[in-house]
Amino acid sequence: MSNDSSSRIVAGLREWIAAAPPGAKLPSTRALVAQYGASPVTVQKALRTLTSQGMVESRPGVGTFVRAIRVARPNDYGWQTAALGSPQNRIPQLSTALRTVPNDVVALHSGYPDRELLPERLVRAAFTRAARRDAAVSRSPAAGLPELQAWFATELGKAAPVGVAPPALSDAVILPGSQSGLNTAFRALVGAGRPLLMESPTYWGAILAAAQSGVQVVPVPSGIRGPDPDDLARAFEHTGARALYAQPNFANPTGAQWSPVLADQVLDTVRQYGAFLIEDDWAHDFGITIDPAPIAARDDSGHVVYLRSLTKSVSPAVRIAGIIARGPARERILADAQAESMYVSGMLQAVALDVVTQPAWHTHLRSFRHQLAARRDLLIGALRDHAPTAHLEAVPQGGLNLWVRLPDTTDLVRLVRDCETAGVIIAPGNEWFPAEPTGPYLRLNYSGPNPGAFTDGARIIGQVLAQQQA
């Protein structure tokens, strides 16, 4: 086959070229014909291939030479456009909340607590200890280290009221972070093209995971007291959805806290519609004036699938989350997690377990709570004093964020840009709406670096707002 012969000559000449100095003259076509037992046409084809790849250049009447420079042409990846086609799911851009910014700005945009709020010494000590243990060189079971599964199950079980069976160790599946957990839950319990109810506004990472997994998002309006149960029932009724994603405790971004009555109403509704509540207890360690009350603790009928992450409260380098689910749902979730990432680093699991089982962890959480309260109140006060037109919908009882409504005429894009120019990074609220935003909002994180600059930050936001209203 002439095609094969040509490839063979190309391969041979590539080796020859690799060993030759730039500018070296290649053997003549006649010599190559003899050497490879190929036709002149085939040799010419091979030389054209090498020329098109930029490895040689031919000077007519003189010969063919090894090119002097490794790369001269700009690469053209245009062919990939046809190969890739349009993306199957339109994945939104990453949120402002993930941006890394310089140290000299006032950063109110982040989704993560500042390093000074983390149990840094516990984390470092746990890594040092685990470095000496089996965890550093062994493979974790697919569902996770049994001790860590037990910890997640026990924590939730302690909140179970009389008459509700606590989850078993085997109901817990360990995942490499809550983003993976959301993707796995949406794929395993809903599936591409099928409807998933979500609060609006809600966590942008969940909106991203919904796009990634191809589920069809059905937004249900939600505010500082959570969704309206009638809205929810209607959404289940009209869409045939079999799952609701929600954050019933200290919701991100609104700070909403569901009342026990609402929690029971939502539980009744998901049971009535034979549906799942995917409860994202993202802020379990971030209670300020109250402790979180997971709805999953009140359910042993398998209707609530519970997601609990340690990444934000232990360390961003310890990407560990647990999902607690019962019945076939748990099997579906485990199968998806295995197919997606096989198993989770046992080292990260061992470190997470070490940290949260130290007596000092509880001391840390108490101190963390006081610091969050002080930071929250500091930012609220600064906004009241310096940005009076920014309306705080409610004082959050936990979590990391204030959800602030701005005057209706605010140009949010310009506001964010002007604040950034003045050294204040803020996150536009639009990123938390699965569909159109219902107004101009900001999410302001009070757990970021340098709370001493909150007053300056609020002053600048207030000035930029005032300029827009002028």
Added chain:
Amino acid sequence: MSNDSSSRIVAGLREWIAAAPPGAKLPSTRALVAQYGASPVTVQKALRTLTSQGMVESRPGVGTFVRAIRVARPNDYGWQTAALGSPQNRIPQLSTALRTVPNDVVALHSGYPDRELLPERLVRAAFTRAARRDAAVSRSPAAGLPELQAWFATELGKAAPVGVAPPALSDAVILPGSQSGLNTAFRALVGAGRPLLMESPTYWGAILAAAQSGVQVVPVPSGIRGPDPDDLARAFEHTGARALYAQPNFANPTGAQWSPVLADQVLDTVRQYGAFLIEDDWAHDFGITIDPAPIAARDDSGHVVYLRSLTKSVSPAVRIAGIIARGPARERILADAQAESMYVSGMLQAVALDVVTQPAWHTHLRSFRHQLAARRDLLIGALRDHAPTAHLEAVPQGGLNLWVRLPDTTDLVRLVRDCETAGVIIAPGNEWFPAEPTGPYLRLNYSGPNPGAFTDGARIIGQVLAQQQA
């Protein structure tokens, strides 16, 4: 609304029950009607709800009582069957290769090198060092730590021949292990419902990822010399596929090593069809008689997307892989990886980088190579002596496995079971075929624990085989 009133009564009574001793008598219906301002029908509905949840029991004519035991009924999760529906993608069971087995058996099934072959001291020292560094408490950029991106890009770039532009740092994306890498590559470059060519047999984890991502697998026969280029061209032509997944170096399970000529032919073919080659260089650190030669090093046109994992050679607890891709493909891959898992633990990245940049790493790899050679030859000799009807298709020049063809009449399921009864764990070859297996094969891993037992293992396989042929 009577539904809401009933929920309110249920919530109130739950709190009452939580505080009451088992066997306590609930207030009468009349008392509850007065207390909650609800109708007797609503109160009865609330009591039925509590009864159905196992929290109370009613004794007709006597009253309603708090149940004595927390749980007595078996849970019924049958409703989940309707909510979950059929799985969208039939995900195969996990491979035998992932099984954890007792220490007293001969384990030839595993996909991972035994702990004694790992750079254990390097890994422990790297974790201890990294525990003191920023990596332990900070968040990695989404594409990975720049130093680790640079390491992956440089390693591949060193293999680039003259005239081929080496990859840039920014072409590398860090992922939490190669299984995640396969899923991301299949989703980002192919997409659900679209065709992907795969060698058959091939790595079971890739078959699993193909099912998980919903791509339509098109098997292309492959043997100890890799696929036939004409078969490949026909498959591209007939299916319109725009991607091929392959392991050109020390393929798992066959040990196949593509010749340079075949590598060029396949490159020419994927270029001709405007397609991607997803090159899984899983055994880059497992060369025995030769070094691996990544095809990606020969391509700067963006046609080869290169996947390289450190999990198997560094430590199963260090789940780190790199994907190198150029052009829009790289953007598509990064967007998928971010939406799936946000970012990879910087701690695991720092440890991986520390290990592979130590001078002792190269010493370790040389020793590893010698041990792999000795183990491979030991198992080959033992099979030749004790299981002569097990035919080794080729002596692999690298990798961790022997691919053994058994007599056509072998009952593979019974063989695996009988060997296990006799204390030898082996992996049936069927798991490596994306469609029907073409014969009875075994994959035997020579990097597992206790090579001193290889002779015993081969003897038992030989005996069980002989019994079947008798």
